[in-house]
Amino acid sequence: MAQMEKAVLVGLETQDTQWNIEETMHELALLAETAGAEPVAEIIQKRQRPDSAFYVGKGKAEEIRLIVEETDAQLVLFDDELSPSQRRNLEEAVAVRVVDRTALILDIFAQRAKTKEGKLQVELAQLHYLLPRLTGMGVQLSRLAGGIGTRGPGETKLEVDRRRIRKRISDLKKEIEEIKKHRTLHRKARQEVPLPVVTLVGYTNAGKSTLLNALTNADVFAEDKLFATLDPTTRQVELPGGSMFLLTDTVGFIQKLPHHLVAAFRATLEEVLEADLLLHVVDTSHPQAAEQMNAVQNILQQLGAQELPAIVVFNKMDMPEAHANLSALAGEWPEHVAVSAKNKVGLDTLLEAISDNLQKNHVRLDLTLPFGSEKILAIIRKYGQLEQEEYKADGIAVRAVMPRPWAEKVKNSLVEGAAEFADDK
CATH class of the missing domain: 3.40.50.11060 (GTPase HflX, N-terminal domain)
Known part of the structure; x- marks a missing residue:
């Protein structure tokens, strides 16, 4: 070692x-x-x-x-x-x-x-940081034998000039843009089966990965260190009523987050904007929990995500300090859920809160389906709540409550043709 x-x-x-x-x-x-x-x-x-x-x-x-x-x-x-x-x-x-x-x-x-994208984004941020500092660094870096602050580009390209750095920055941006296009395609494919997306955000080391593991029985790496996980992870979670949602972890935020990183990771961080709901995870045991929450809110504001629906999750309630801090924090954040992701305490309450919040994005459907629309009925039963189904002379009268994306698909299917919609499933 x-x-x-x-x-x-x-x-x-x-x-x-x-x-x-x-x-x-x-x-x-x-x-x-x-x-x-x-x-x-x-x-x-x-x-x-x-x-x-x-x-x-x-x-x-x-x-x-x-x-x-x-x-x-x-x-x-x-x-x-x-x-x-x-x-x-x-x-x-x-x-x-x-x-x-x-x-x-x-x-x-x-x-x-x-991941490849994570490595590319880090190198891009490092090169943006290195470029204005290149003058006079060649001799200094050449006499180093590695160590903190010398990993990445500084270790492998000691004598690289500005032109080559700018060329590498341009190449990295193109590679990241290609990966972004692939992510957009994945997102479109995901929207074809539009499960709600819930995204974990929070200060680094707040316990986001531990919470993801607790809710999904996943094995995402979690450690009591800053930035223990960097690359985003998505898992499927079942709610008490049987409906499903996608839960995504993100990189942790931090005070004085370097603008190089915010810029380089913007494509990844902008995944937050695709969320139907944010879970703002807080290390409640931390003495500066309120300041950490404000730091997260500032970065969400930079991303334009401050208006998204959010649930504050006060985590680490297994720690003695958390209970004293909670009484002070709860006054400012009355809509919250207190949990211990480590001990899996409070998760049922959290899932109920997620379910209630996602229900707000549901709409009521009152329509008449043509005969032969059994496959559409099956979709309504699977992704919504079928309240009424009555066979009449002109078709099947249906009343249901569904997530807005699915309701739109059902409506569109009646215009484009029920058979095409059903066969795609």
Whole structure:
């Protein structure tokens, strides 16, 4: 097993800081551990604004160098994104590798991506990050023997020039666009049998994958680490009344989510927009649960998904801290369900809430089917609730409640021909 790199963590609190500095530093430590580093020291500086040359100021940079020497650290992790010149100046000042929050998250994503699309999206984000930092990096990267912040393009294309990076970015965008077209085809095929789509969203490590496993008896990888899963997963779930829906997991959100990642993963994140219902999963035991919820809401707003129907799922109720936090959170989010995905507690209540919410997207059908429409009747029985079926002189009088997509298909079938619709099934 490779030896963990020792890391000094550095944060800056300014007059414009939006996040709780202690919490973001704690999160930086978790990110470091997830990437394979051991935090050995933490430095927080307060100043009006970041220093243009050294981010923390030249004197503080010297202090960091002394701590690096005392702790024998191999790298310094900064809690914000650094400009190319700030990073170069800091590396000269502290004499070890300097990695900012964006590069750290990109490094974790490079480790976690498993599908072809995930790997392409991570590489695209890394190259967008690398491009403005290319000047002067060749010598620095050439003397590195790998490690955090050097995986991906930085490790395999040390001397690549801007033209070749731009060409690679163009190629990656084309490949991702092709995959997006395939996803669109899959989505259309899925809409041919339009089961409702419920999508899990939430802060990283909120327990989305554990909840998906609990509801579907799936075996999706779940671990108590940030970004334990990266690639989206979809499974079919049965509701108490026997109807079905598709449950999709998504990448976890995080405070200060790098814009490179939001841009690169937009195609994947936009799957959220196709959902009939969102399940906003919350780590209720976390001391900053409210702030994490706000971070998720901000990203949903960026995606244009803030108006989608949503159920707040307060997870990890098996943790003692969760009960104290729940009383404070429930006031602001009265429509919620409290569960323990780990212990499979509260799942029946959650499924009932999902069922009730999806029912709101149902419509009533009152129509007369021509004789010989038994196959359409079978579809209505399978995907809706048949309330009345009466054979009359002019046809079969039907009253039913169905999901809106299926109701539209039934109506269209009467125009286009019942036999064609039924045979397609």
